Amino acid sequence: MEMNTSYQLYGAPTGNCIRAAIALEEAGLPYTVRAVDLVNGEHRSAAYLALNPVGKVPVLVEDQQNGPPVVITQSNAIMLYAAEKAPGRLLPDDSLARAVVYERFFFFVTDVIAVSHAAFFLRGSGGVPEGQARLVERMLAALESAERFVDKEPYMAGKTFSIADIAAFTITQSVESQLPWAQLPNLRRWYEQIAARPAFARGLKVFNAR
Ligand SMILES: N[C@@H](CCC(=O)N[C@@H](CS)C(=O)NCC(=O)O)C(=O)O
Numbered sequence: 001m002e003m004n005t006s007y008q009l010y011g012a013p014t015g016n017c018i019r020a021a022i023a024l025e026e027a028g029l030p031y032t033v034r035a036v037d038l039v040n041g042e043h044r045s046a047a048y049l050a051l052n053p054v055g056k057v058p059v060l061v062e063d064q065q066n067g068p069p070v071v072i073t074q075s076n077a078i079m080l081y082a083a084e085k086a087p088g089r090l091l092p093d094d095s096l097a098r099a100v101v102y103e104r105f106f107f108f109v110t111d112v113i114a115v116s117h118a119a120f121f122l123r124g125s126g127g128v129p130e131g132q133a134r135l136v137e138r139m140l141a142a143l144e145s146a147e148r149f150v151d152k153e154p155y156m157a158g159k160t161f162s163i164a165d166i167a168a169f170t171i172t173q174s175v176e177s178q179l180p181w182a183q184l185p186n187l188r189r190w191y192e193q194i195a196a197r198p199a200f201a202r203g204l205k206v207f208n209a210r
Helices: 015-027 046-051 075-085 095-121 129-150 163-174 185-195 198-205
Strands: 007-011 031-035 059-062 070-073
Touching (some): 015 075, 015 163, 015 198, 075 163, 095 129, 129 163, 129 185, 163 185, 163 198, 185 198
Parallel strands (some): 007 031
Antiparallel strands (some): 007 059, 059 070
């Protein structure tokens, strides 16, 4: 694990930013939180657009001793970068086990989180309520099907904690009240076990009240 590097995580209390923060916490990387005020449009300021021209959070900045800082946008890229910096903590060393982690990670990213984001944009006035309802239904069905991933193994992708657990947790938390928990005993056990991890719990809260 690298300890001489300084990281800064720009973000706000959103799922994408929280997943990046949890990855840094679980990787044990030292970082400073830079809160970006989305409500007041700080992400559209010239200073922020100089960092990320598309004006989105999260952004990870890694200072370099010789040269300009490394700037990484995209929450999933940040998570994978953190995983590489801390071998064995977020991705298993064994390539077969790692393939299972990627399979589950991308299941949550593409089949659950992305569908949930698409549904979000169809909400509200001027939205498309029927389309939104269809997408939410589809997203919940996919998430509920994850019960099978944790019926014989403690984590979403096998015997060890991984980025698949991070991707699965925040979206599960965001729809917690809509899930039929009585039919999901394995998912419930997994959910409680992940929430109890100290580093995970820290990452969940880093953007609160900033
Ligand atoms: N695919 C990007 C999405 C980033 C994204 O959409 N961030 C949102 C917050 S979760 C944002 O910055 N929204 C502000 C805006 O679009 O104006 C990622 O995973 O990092």
